Amino acid sequence: MRLYFENPVGRLMEHPDGYALVQYNAGSRDFTSFQAFLTHTHQLLRRHGWHKLLADQRAMLPFTEQERHWLGNEWLTRSTGDGYALYGAVVVPGNEYARQTLNLVMAEVQQSPYTYRLFEGEEEAVSWLRDLP
Incomplete structure (x- = not known):
């Protein structure tokens, strides 16, 4: 894997x-x-023409209200614009409150062209991604 971007939020790998x-x-x-x-995540996906991502949120703190709003209304709209299909395998956070905020984000994106699945572990998430076209 190749490091594409890193900042205090996390690491983005190709x-x-x-x-x-x-x-x-x-x-x-x-x-x-x-x-x-997340802007770099969008750029990486478009740069390669990729439609899949694995979001490992196990260590993550809950999304803030501002992050939830921006993720659902700005980032996802831009990332799935023009009918661009996007598939996300999400390894859920260990923190219960973080899981709740993740569920709020996912409920808000139900009507978008973003297809996602939630997983407890990385192996199952990777397997799901591999089975996609």
Whole structure:
């Protein structure tokens, strides 16, 4: 795997199997760094014409209200614009409150062209991604 981008929010890797590996760090994050991290994720996907990502959120703190709003209304709209299909395998956070905020984000994106599945572990998430076209 090749490191594509890194900041206090996490690491973004180019996986040789043709997907973005998004690894969130533990600890607090500022909104500007969060936006930069996901903007680079969008750019990586489009640069390679990839439609898959694995978001490892196991260590992540809950999304803030501002992050949830931006993720669902800005980032996802831009990333799935023009009918661009996007598939996300999400390894869920260990923190129960973080799981709840993740569920709120996922409920808000139900009507988008973003197809996602939630997983407890990385192996199942990777297997699901490999089975996609």
